[in-house]
Amino acid sequence: MTSSSPLPRTPLPTALITGASRGIGRAIADELATTHHLLLGGRDRSELEALASSYPSAEPFAVDVRQVAEADVAGIESLDVLVHSAGVLRMGAVADLDDDAWRESFEINVFAVARLTRLLLPALRRAGGQVIAINSGSGFTSGSSSAVYSGTKFALRALTDALREEERPHGVRVCSIHPGRVATDMQRELHEYEGKDYNPGAWIQPEQVAKTVRLAVDASREAAVESLNIRPSGIRTAGMA
Ligand SMILES: NC(=O)c1ccc[n+]([C@@H]2O[C@H](COP(=O)([O-])OP(=O)(O)OC[C@H]3O[C@@H](n4cnc5c(N)ncnc54)[C@H](OP(=O)(O)O)[C@@H]3O)[C@@H](O)[C@H]2O)c1
Structure with a gap:
């Protein structure tokens, strides 16, 4: 290499974010876009393609999380960050909730997290990667x-608490x-369900x-952000109506 040759480009670390199409997952994609190649999870491929084109390096990961299969992750050799943000909220009394409400919620919020994690563990271990679950105060x-x-x-907390101990020897946080x-x-x-006015x-x-995801991602390897609460402060701010 001569002194005028460009330096070889270091490939960006890769982050797969489920639920990247909207809400919290979308904000995580915005945050990680400056440092990572992004695999953007959601269900609408054309919407995800448009979103991907707005980032320096990104591509869609368009699949219903309930149907993720080995073929969907076949090309992912190495994965630095797996963020589980896809989720649903079904409210209702035990007296009223039918089997479908229970089944759909557990399929999306728990079973899909377990399956996608299992399928991607070899790639995460290869990279010394991190799994980050967007849980809840709930x-x-x-x-x-x-x-x-x-x-x-x-159940998701039980899953991540177990996974943390199981994967420590494999270098996955x-x-x-x-x-x-x-x-x-x-x-x-949720506000509609509660019959309350919504003030974002x-x-x-x-x-x-x-x-908070950035904090976990940036922690150097001797440190792990294992669990983190972020709560509304309850302090009136300029954005409040
Ligand atoms: N908002 C809150 O107050 C709050 C508080 C604590 C924790 N959380 C948790 O944070 C996470 C994100 O919530 P959010 O508020 O960002 O929700 P949101 O705005 O309703 O967005 C939900 C996201 O999940 C995706 N998703 C839902 N079902 C899916 C499926 N079957 N397959 C693939 N993707 C699916 C959606 O993709 P599509 O665009 O394809 O529908 C969307 O990207 C959830 O796990 C939630 O439980 C939220």
Whole structure:
């Protein structure tokens, strides 16, 4: 190489983010786009292609998380970050919730996380990567109308707590992030269910959750951000109506 030759380009680390099409996952994609090649999870391929073209280095990972199969991850040899943000919120009393509500919530919020993680563990181990689950305050407490949602998030915490210990010897770190209410479509739907006016400025902005993901991603290898709570401060701010 002569002194005027360009330096060989170091390939970017890769991050796969489920639920990258909207809300918290989208903010995480915005945050990691400056440092990572992104695989953008969601269901609408053309929407994800448009989003990918807005980032320096990104491509769609268009699949319903309930149907992820080996073929979907076949090309992923090495993975530095796997963020599970895809999720659903079903509210209702145990007296009213039918089997489908229970099944769909557990399939998306828990079973799909387990399957995608399992399929990608070889790539994560190869990279010494991290698994980051967007859990919830509901991963610690339950209450009226929250049996299904909290049930899935308790189960997700059980999954990540086990995975963290299992993968330590393989060099894979596992982080569980527990936000309180965040201003996204999911929060709007929750307000509709509660019959309350929705004021996005009153709740955590998705970018703030993305910064907690950045904290975990940037931790050097001797350190692991294992569990992190981010709550609405309750302090009135300029964005509040
Ligand atoms: N918002 C809150 O207050 C809050 C608080 C604590 C924790 N969380 C958690 O944070 C995560 C993200 O929530 P959010 O508020 O960003 O939700 P959101 O705005 O409703 O977005 C949900 C995301 O999940 C994806 N998704 C849903 N079902 C899917 C499926 N079957 N296959 C593939 N993707 C699917 C959606 O993709 P499509 O665009 O394809 O539908 C979308 O990208 C969830 O796990 C949620 O439980 C949210």
